[in-house]
Amino acid sequence: MAYRTSMKDIMLKKFFNGILALFATGTVTAQSEPLKILFIGNSYTHMNNMPKMFEKISKNAGMDVLVEKSAQSGASFHVHSEREDMFEAINKRQWDYVILQGYSRELTFDPEYLDTATIPFVNQITDSIFKNNACTNLLFYMTWGYDEGFQEREEVNTYEKMASKIESGYRYLSDTYDVPVVPVGMAWKKVKALNTMDLYADDRAHPSKEGSFLVASTFFESIFGIQSNKCIGIVREKHARKIRQAVNEVLEEKRELYKLDRFQINLETAIVDPGDDEKMIVEYAINYPEAKSIMWTFERGETRTDFAGIYEFKKHGKYKVQVDIVTGCGDTRSYNREILFVDPDRHRRRKDRNKS
Numbered sequence: 001m002a003y004r005t006s007m008k009d010i011m012l013k014k015f016f017n018g019i020l021a022l023f024a025t026g027t028v029t030a031q032s033e034p035l036k037i038l039f040i041g042n043s044y045t046h047m048n049n050m051p052k053m054f055e056k057i058s059k060n061a062g063m064d065v066l067v068e069k070s071a072q073s074g075a076s077f078h079v080h081s082e083r084e085d086m087f088e089a090i091n092k093r094q095w096d097y098v099i100l101q102g103y104s105r106e107l108t109f110d111p112e113y114l115d116t117a118t119i120p121f122v123n124q125i126t127d128s129i130f131k132n133n134a135c136t137n138l139l140f141y142m143t144w145g146y147d148e149g150f151q152e153r154e155e156v157n158t159y160e161k162m163a164s165k166i167e168s169g170y171r172y173l174s175d176t177y178d179v180p181v182v183p184v185g186m187a188w189k190k191v192k193a194l195n196t197m198d199l200y201a202d203d204r205a206h207p208s209k210e211g212s213f214l215v216a217s218t219f220f221e222s223i224f225g226i227q228s229n230k231c232i233g234i235v236r237e238k239h240a241r242k243i244r245q246a247v248n249e250v251l252e253e254k255r256e257l258y259k260l261d262r263f264q265i266n267l268e269t270a271i272v273d274p275g276d277d278e279k280m281i282v283e284y285a286i287n288y289p290e291a292k293s294i295m296w297t298f299e300r301g302e303t304r305t306d307f308a309g310i311y312e313f314k315k316h317g318k319y320k321v322q323v324d325i326v327t328g329c330g331d332t333r334s335y336n337r338e339i340l341f342v343d344p345d346r347h348r349r350r351k352d353r354n355k356s
Contacts, residue, residue: 036093037223039069040086040125041101044143046071047201048212053234057220061228068092076103081121087128094133097223099182100125101141104205107169108156114172122173135329139222140181141215142170142258144188147204163189171258180259182222183250184215190246197239210235214243221247222260261287265323265335280341282311282321290328297322316341 039051046069055067070089072079080086080102090098106118129136145162156162166185174181191214192199199211207215213235220228227248231237255261268283285308286294296304298311299319313319322336 034064034066035096036066037068037097037099038089038093038095039067039071039099039101039141040080040089041069041071041099041141042075042103043071043073043206044104044215045069045099045101045141046073047206048209050207050212050215053213053216054219056232056234057216057228058224060230060232061220061224061226063224066093074103076106077118077121077125078106079103081124086125090125090128091132095129095136097137097139098129099139099141099219101143104143104145104162104166105150105156107143107173108150108153108162108165109169111172114169118173119176122177126177135327135331138177138179139219140170140173140177140179141219142167142181142183142185144185144199147200159192174259178259180222180262182219182260183254183258184218186254187214187218187243187247187250190250191243194242194246196242210239210243213240214247217243218247218251221251225264262289267321267339280313282313282339284309284311284321286323286325288325292326292328292330295324297324313339313341 037051037054039045039054045051051067051069055065058065058067068089070083070086072083072086075083077100100122102118102122107114109117126138129138143166145156145159145164145166147159149158149160149162150156156165163185167183170181170185173179188199188211191197197210198208199214200206201208201211216234217228217240221244227244229244231240234240235243251260264287266285266287282298284296284304288294288307294305294307296306296311298304298321299313302311304311319339319341320336321339322334325333325335327333
């Protein structure tokens with residue numbers, strides 16, 4: 001099953017020699033409606049109203065989002081598949097993203113078990129999602145191990161064992177459906193090891209407010225490809241900083257492993273020759289395997305239709321780079337961003353004048 005995308009979303013910034021970051025917050029010229037996101041899960045989703053945290057983080061970062069949830073405590077994928085209210089939520093809107101989360105212990109079993117106890121019910125849910133909107137993006141929500149594991153099964157009777165099994169289970173779903181997985185559990189593991197805050201509620205399984213903030217932060221950076229550095233008061237700022245740092249480290253290291261490198265637009269810039277600062281190259285690339293066509297537009301209307309290449313700017317100035325994508329679903333998405341090629345001597349003289 002191929003991963004569908006409306007390409008309103010993941011834009012990964014890259015820096016080269018500190019010159020610029022392009023498409024980190026690029027204008028989406030084709031987007032006239034908010035990005036519509038539905039969380040389907042259980043108490044790990046609705047505790048502390050995590051989707052509302054995600055919405056707050058997103059809006060404070062300037063993202064136009066509409067976020068809703070359909071969650072039932074204790075629900076596995078089997079239980080989800082029998083929930084009429086969940087199917088009503090799926091059919092309520094043309095969702096850009098639907099996030100799927102099952103019961104943590106159900107994902108600790110081997111693939112042979114998942115093939116009969118989980119996969120048939122995930123099939124029912126995903127079929128309903130794509131029947132409603134063939135271009136919906138799916139994401140699996142990888143959860144975490146209980147603080148002391150699940151004592152009734154030896155293979156998951158510690159946190160480490162349970163966390164490892166859950167990761168394996170969600171990666172199996174990811175491979176089965178060719179769908180990205182958001183590695184909340186791996187970010188949880190990194191913050192837990194710091195021993196500077198308690199991510200667990202009193203039952204040592206569900207998330208505390210800090211735990212839910214970690215969940216929301218992992219989804220934000222996974223979807224939008226950028227960090228949120230604003231203090232928005234959900235948790236203590238010193239805790240928020242550590243959580244954001246851990247999330248970023250996990251995603252920087254494992255974005256490809258969890259298939260989150262799909263549908264990225266990357267540009268890097270560099271001076272061609274340190275002795276000739278009148279030339280600058282832009283190395284561009286887009287990872288969009290299902291695109292029907294790609295068109296890059298550079299200065300003076302010059303276009304390229306390849307997925308990756310190099311473009312050379314020959315004089316200082318301000319330019320707009322645009323990429324137009326015809327998606328596998330047939331819709332067109334356009335992204336643009338200004339690029340500033342600065343004369344370093346002129347910039348240095350301006351700084352010197354400001355100092356004097």
